[in-house]
Amino acid sequence: MAEVHIPMDRPDYLWPLFAGLETLDGVGPKTAKHYKALGVETPKDLILTLPVGGVDRTRSDSIRDVPLPGMATVSVVIGRHRPPVSRGRPYRIEVEDAKTSFQLVFFHGKSDYLSRILPTGARRVVSGKVELFDGVAQMPHPDHILSPDEAGDIPAFEPIYPLAAGLTQKGLRRAMTAALAEVPNLGEWIDLPLLDQRGWPVWHDAIAMAHAPKGPHDLAASALARERLAFDELFAHQLTLALARASNRKGKGRVTQGNGRLRQKVLESLPFKPTGAQMRAIDEIATDMATPARMNRLLQGDVGAGKTLVALMALLVAVEAGGQGVMMAPTTILAGQHYANLKPLAEAAGVVIEMLSGQDKGAERRAKLAALKRGDIQILVGTHAVFVEDVAFADLRLAIVDEQHRFGVRQRIKLGQKGQGADVLVMTATPIPRTLSLAQYGDMDVSVLDEKPPGRTPVATALVSTARMDEVIDHLRKAVAEGRQAYWVCPLVEESESFDATAAEERAKLLRAAFGEGVVGLVHGQLPPDQKTAAMADFASGKTRVLVATTVIEVGVDVPNASIMVIEQAEIFGLAQLHQLRGRVGRGAAASTCLLMYRPPLGETAKRRLMVLRDTEDGFVIAEEDLAIRGAGDVIGTAQSGLPQFRIADLETQTGLMALAQSAARTLLVRDPKLIGPQGQSARILLILLEQEKAIRLISAG
Template sequence: MVEMPKGRPEILFPLFAELEGLDGIGPKTAKHYKGLGVETPKDLLLTLPVGGVDRTRRASIRDAVLPGVVTVEVEIGPHRKPASRGRPYRVQVTDAATSFELVFFHAHGDYLQRVLPTGSRRLVSGKVELFDGLAQMVHPDHILPIAEADEIPAYEPVYPLTAGVTQKGITKAIASALPRAPYFGEWIDLELLKSRKWPAWPDALEQLHCPDGPETLSRSHPARERLAYDELLAHQLTLGLARLKLKRAKGRVSEGDGALRAKVLNSLPYRPTGAQDRAIAEIAADMAQPIKMNRLLQGDVGAGKTLVALMALLVAVEAGGQGVMMAPTSILAAQHFDGLKPLAEAAGVRLESLTGRDKGAERREKLAALKSGEIGILVGTHAVFQDDVEFADLRLAIVDEQHRFGVRQRVKLGQKGAQADVLVMTATPIPRTLSLATYGDMDISVLDEKPPGRKPVRTALVSTARMDEVVDHLRQAVAEGRQAYWVCPLVGESEAVEMTAAEERFKHLRAALGEGVVGLVHGQLPPAEKDSAMADFVEGRARVLVATTVIEVGVNVPNATIMVIEQAENFGLAQLHQLRGRVGRGEGASTCLLLYRAPLGETATRRLQVLRETEDGFRIAEEDLAIRGAGDLIGTAQSGLPKFRVADLEGQTALMSIAQSDARALLDRDPEMISPRGQSARVLLWLMEQEKAIGLISVG
């Protein structure tokens, strides 16, 4: 594994020095720059212009389209002081063809007399507008003696600002920071550099901070694309190094004879899909290696991840070891347990569950059976991390819904079986860009086929004005013995409001459909009540389950054929897709009703239409990314998404892909990063402050 040098290379010191060393920045201003996320000269240089102003010199304001910004040489005429407080101070000026006025509010006359002495010549630049037929430039942006006129560029960049930072200040500071960015050697593949016509790193910065026109500022300009690529490459190198470290992490060879797996396959009424066969083979091949597996199993709602997971767990048992499967909530853990139980019984393997609710003698008995190896497969929640939980020989850990598990828990899990293979499962189809950004250190298996017999779900948009019809429809379905979910509105961050909405809807439906027919589940219920309401629904005692989004992931009731989502316009696409996936699991034809409040905005309309048109989770995820952006899609707080200053995850998918293959190719050829390009790539990692991430990115 590459050992990164202990400290930052000296050549980078000027870029990571205090901001105070730059022109116009003192201790007070340096604090203001934090509002832009700028703490070092390097941060400042990667704060790129967000626009620009044309300051081309003209002979006269007559040559310009007004109102507009004009840069022109003038002779200063008489000053007209304000007649009373609150009136403007005016200075008459004349260019090569006409006269106009410079106008100042709250002006200090003696200061203006000094800066604009009558009879002198000055270069002025600012917005000129006509008032009552008279041309005026109010508060010019620039006033310079002719000898200093070259200080104004023909095209002036405009920077993002924050309280206490001005355009003049930031422009001056950047000009003094640019000489601190020398050429560090090239970390990008030279063929790629040539084919994309990308400039060297310092030249790219120079071009972007001294643009010669609006096209320089576009995202596709070679200089900007190059800086975006640097960030993506640093990120992919970090993931690649983590992956290398994992590839060298000692694992256990877990190979089975296939006997238990064959028993399960023989007990199934159907054949696995091609995608399931492929994923099972990829996982078994990883487990047979002497290095730790680090794989992501990505499957859409209903793609059959449970079977793949069980096959992987059986490899561990066939090899003489144990497997554990963890879910983020006890409802989900109970479901995995119910889903796996008949399959484990067919294989003749002891399967148990362990959650925080196991207490006393029962818990002690399970722990003893786990330690002695009698339990082959354990299903549980975070409770499996507790110190008193010991395995006889843990070979495989499966983590469900990865983004709800922190890195710390993955570390703890690693400690339970130091060389255990790790398989992460997610039911959220992740667009390719995001899976590259978030899971680039993992190998990925995708389940992109539905098992046979899954019927499509009919999706309809219904206005809340037709609520009574929906309730009638439900009454009829219940009479026919069918079951339904009713998901209540998503009310931002407020669980209390969501709970009230759910309770109100519960009362309304109970009055309409009768006592005992309707159940209620929401996040504020005590766990035991939640479990008993779920059990009533699963076993068919309750016909309609009113719920908040707690049922989003993994609930499995094959008899439920109707999903009503109230105020569907407030939900994200991925969430709606997950909720819809709760129905269509059994024999009956299923329906998903998206209730919306009219009128619908443009984005909401687009979202609900996409859902109506397709059940392909990957297409839905791509659309969701296009509509909402990356941070929102995964929930920025726990997204683990890298923060880039220049690169744009949504718009530069192709660049991210190139960066991944480029980084992997470099590390394949030069894993120690000692070639000239490897040495430059080390500088890049320091430059992009990835040194912290290298040890942390993936914990196996």
Template sequence: MSGRPEILFPLFGALEGLEGIGPKTAKLFSGLDVETPRDLVFVLPHSGIDRRLRASVRDVMPPEVATVEVTVGNHLPPRQKGRPYRILVEDAQQEFQLIFFRARGDYLQKLLPTGERRVISGKVEMFDGIYQMPHPDHVLTPDEADTLPQWEPVYPLTAGITQRMMAKATRDALTRLPALEEWIDPGQKAKAGWPDWAEALRQAHAPGSAADLSASAPARQRLAYDELMAHQLTLAIARATQRKAAGRVTKGDGHLLRKVLAALPYAPTGAQTRAIAEIAGDMASDSRMNRLLQGDVGAGKTLVAMAALLTAVEAGGQGALMAPTEILARQHLEALAPLAASAGVRVELLTGRDKGRERARKLGDLAGGMIDILVGTHALFQKDVVFHDLRLAVIDEQHRFGVAQRMALGEKGSAVDILVMTATPIPRSLALAQYGDMDLSMLDEKPPGRKPIVTSLASTERLDEVVGHLQRAISEGRQAYWVCPLVEESETVNLTAAQARFEYLRARLGDAVGLVHGQLPPAEKDAAMARFVSGETRVLVATTVIEVGVNVPNATIMVIERAESFGLAQLHQLRGRVGRGSGASTCLLLYDPPLGETASRRLKLMRDTEDGFRISDEDLAMRGAGDMIGTAQSGLPRFRLADLERQADLMQVAQSDARKLLHDDPTLQSPRGQAARVLLWLMEQDKAIRLMRIG
């Protein structure tokens, strides 16, 4: 695979030389991310204009586009500067006016000579009961009329580029499409009724109706699938390359896990049992594990992680669990400690706070193999942290860790297995786009004994009443979170909002109210959290810093102010901070009336369901993919042709197809494999191509 295949050269040449594109225009196209003919044909029309010939302008409802044949009448040049130039025309049923601003008379005389017949197309408007067509889009002689498409595609534009330039250049670029061998599985293609690649592009650029522009049109599906397939093939190749890297067989005999399960007050859920088995299977194989454990808030990820860590210990090795913050690392330690005690294994915590002698002692024990499981923050990456025999690294909340950091931790032991945990339920299509190089285990059942959280909505006009309820709850010994929104981009304004709410609640409820926000130094933040955990503060006013992982079983009330300004995923994460103990929990969503339609749909969905996966699917439908994970930090690929919201089901087909193709033809040498290599070049998946070379 020495370089780009010759058959693709015409698509990767310069834009210059395409009809209507010179050096200046070529520069303008970069505003659309278009640098080659390939980029240009991948800009699909987003809508269309009906240009079918009609008998009269009376056949359309102004303001609408009409295409009619007319006889040109008198020209009425403007009497004074700044007035429009008018031309009277008449179709089969109606006389009307063409209006031109700042136009040259001699040019218009040539374009529309009095007494001749012309076909004109443009937007018809009614003005004082008179039909008008300002600046027609097309003026043609009757024998040129058939060059006008019945349905004209409308393209996204950028400064300096017009619809006509787009249409012309695209038409020319489409004549350069090479005939490529098919990379799609023939069965899949026949079943879906998809056209060939070049034909699909031609169809997508020549829609015959609105249906041809929809995400479900066969040509559009085919093109989206090609893009998703290339992306999934890249991830599958990355996964295969990683699996070739020698792993170690880590097999437990189950004696420690049995002790832990025996000590539990309840049996694990079916989903937990399945995930534990999948992980044990990966660890026992001689390939490196690279698995994502996705579970909703409170689905019991801790037990699954512990089972995996114990497998490493049973096999004579060590495990590490890494969390994004010190508070979370401490909580993991507290959650794991009783389980570890029942199995008789030693768990320790290592964070940036460990200094001097204490740190040296822990590091010595770790290197000597006396510590079985080490919990910590990114402090686990530091050079002087040496394990005796690290077999498994569990990473919590992955989007805080890039692939590079996953690798760095992997280098702490020979061929370390990696398990990533995330509490963000992402719809499957996005999980595949983001983590397609990983195997997925899902926890989609709640462990027994979890009480449902009652969610209700109230307008901020009822604030006094809400605080009254809160007062009673506190006197009964309960604890509450009160979350203030990040109203403004500026930290200081947010701070005043939280500060003001804190002072208001303190005036009503006394000293039992605490405050924690993003501007506090870490030590003060920890101290404020600690006071809440110990029950010294009964109400904690917070900006969204408490989103992930904080565990206070006695906190059973969550008030979220200006709930309409939060995304669904965020509301779901925040609500998951309560309902962790045995007491009944409530979540109150306070909103500022009046509520918009989307906001009201969002809040009602929160009230009606606690299922994070259902919430995330709705969230995707409402907000779109880039927005949902925040494309900037998501590592989510930018797709040109595929629409992740409307074509989500294609992602799964593409993943299984890509994995099957590689399984049957690991070096992509078969005719279909060779075609797939061309697809990777076409879709600029250079990463995959590099990996194939290494492999």
């Protein structure tokens, strides 16, 4: 891929912000280590760590003017010191404000220190929480003790920052004051009309205002200073993605244009007519492949929307053009499923399709690799085993990655490099809310399958308490006697395959006792690959009628005769996962059922999740609800998802801001593709400031 070469030299005036934290007042090497727990390693990180709360420290004449218990900031005259009379008792100091007297209380107080900072007869301004103890007003361990001439340093509303072990508010504020003194005035990267329209302050002022809130309203995400800083983060991220997209489009792709002959054969062999959404996606992909730019497209489809057919049509474009295609899935089970689904269709078109997995060994593997290198294998389906160095293609034109969120960006790039300028199509069966889609896949063009193919039956979903387990087993016994098949999914006991396996094995034992030995199959992550494959094959062929499984079956498993899905302890699964599991049934002509078994009592959130699932089968509605309930980090699993980690922006509540940032980033690049104009130069500074140059280089390296 051709890189967008944008020099990223850090200007001198930014260096202080990227120095070590030890350059700040009161931060030594030991304290600097404690800051790492907050993700803070430089003064720049510190200034982008905004207050999470605030304390009202408005001056009062007396604690009598403050509702107790409550915060008070008052001027007092120091009275008698009363050191503890026995171990474990507090040190008390009597003080008097304009209207009444009260006590300052110190546990483990040192007499010489307290006599020095609070000498009897002196006037001090103290600020802290006042409470009544045995009818006496007390202020334990005041937050501030200052002489009257220093008291102006106490803000009327004092910001509270997030802390980690070893850090204090006082120490952090001292370091923050030093860091804020290093903040330079920077040029403006936001379009001036947009800045005026939103009423946002310039960057320097926004930083200052965000760290000096006047009240709780200034801590809200909608406060102008915070909103502007959130926009900056989203804008830098979208600019990175837009640069990657521009770079990708300039990237040396290849014109891959088919004559439609093989695709026509497949369409004629289908027992149904593809949906409008499928035909639209097929056209979009074929059009992309026919251009000299390299395709980088995301195919989003709900459970059962028919992505497999779209994928095959894309692979056939590559074959029609005289090249090869590869489709990669995250697990052997899923790769095998894709292979089983694609094989009859590919054969109907007279196309050679093979599967390669880690299970291929010795002579068989060597024969497949040689055929692939000669070009005799036209379509290859595999797991990540296709990344291995010795896998070489004669002419790879298209790489398809299924369930992208389980792969890293680097793996995607590596796959694309197997072919000179191969087009890349990424597929996901997890409908992604618009905000997350913009955050995660903003560099890609998107095709959405939002219609269900004919023949998919609606799935009736019901909530059942675990107390009714015997009824569920009876219901299942009747269904099995009628020739139907069922999945029984066991809960994730904890993030451990061995625990999950135990749960599944126990349940299989119980069901075998109820239905007889040969009726119940078992599949979980701990089984050797050949046993997993055999268990799936027995179920697919109808040899076993009930398949007990962990979430290994979540994605892509296709057994049309299976019409019942039982999910145990459904309340502990995420919405997207429940939706995926339910999508394993409703693939045949029989009326299908999904039973969500839960352990009462249900918490509010769990109840809301299960009700959403009961009430709709629309994956996009479910995804939006999931985002609202769980938040962005959990919806896809941030560690795997490639979702950016923002310090200020909030993906759940600032959907509109993300879309605005994408539009602003793309507009700027259309006007100034090399970022050399005044606004473009300022945008470079933003990318450096938010360390997005790393992302530009990573994505450009693709």
